[in-house]
Amino acid sequence: MRKHYPVIAFVCIAISAVMVSTNVLGHGDVQPQPVDTTGLEPLGEWRTENPYSTDNDRAVEIGQVGYTKNCARCHGLEAVSGGLAPDLRELQPGAEDDEWYIGIVREGFFQNGVPKMPPFEGILNQEAMWAIRTWLETRPKE
Numbered sequence: 001m002r003k004h005y006p007v008i009a010f011v012c013i014a015i016s017a018v019m020v021s022t023n024v025l026g027h028g029d030v031q032p033q034p035v036d037t038t039g040l041e042p043l044g045e046w047r048t049e050n051p052y053s054t055d056n057d058r059a060v061e062i063g064q065v066g067y068t069k070n071c072a073r074c075h076g077l078e079a080v081s082g083g084l085a086p087d088l089r090e091l092q093p094g095a096e097d098d099e100w101y102i103g104i105v106r107e108g109f110f111q112n113g114v115p116k117m118p119p120f121e122g123i124l125n126q127e128a129m130w131a132i133r134t135w136l137e138t139r140p141k142e
Contacts, residue, residue, distance in 0.1 A: 032120055035066035035128035043126050046106075048099045052134040063135025066128045070120070079139040085117070089141045091133075098133065105129050 039058045043051060052059035067079065074085040081087035091097045106129070108119035120129065 032118060032123040033069040035062060035069065035124055035131070037062055037125060037127040037131065040127045040131060043130070046102075046126055047130070048102060049095050050093075050098045050130050050133050050137075052130050054134060054138050056134060059131045059134040060138055061135075062128065063131035063133070066124065066132045067135055070124070071132065074117070079136055080142075088136050089139045091136060093137055101133055102129060105132075 040052075040062060054060060067075075068077075071088070072078075075088050076082050076085075079087070079089050081089075091101060104117065105124070106119060106121040108115060109117040124132075
């Protein structure tokens with residue numbers, strides 16, 4: 001039985017390593033995910049103002065899915081920030097914040113050359129980006 005101790009110890013260490021790596025890597029898929037925008041009118045040229053209103057139920061629905069898949073890990077579940085990244089419920093409706101929002105989402109955000117938010121242009125289409133903004137406008141600031 002004693003000669004099996006090294007094998008048992010090795011198996012226990014291997015299982016522990018797998019469990020620890022699963023917890024570390026299991027935080028979630030940190031790669032940006034595309035969003036299905038079927039049902040939204042194609043927008044064509046890039047806009048600087050949100051073309052959707054909160055009355056557009058399809059835009060709100062797609063925006064919630066897009067936010068959950070791509071934004072929640074940093075900006076918080078249901079758009080309630082835990083402090084890691086800005087609370088996007090603070091964005092004001094209107095042209096000024098729309099322009100700021102779309103610029104950051106398209107190009108990402110870098111601070112002192114360090115990426116703080118990845119660029120989403122080429123991953124999310126314009127319709128998905130504006131749908132997320134539309135959904136954010138439905139979130140209470142509390």
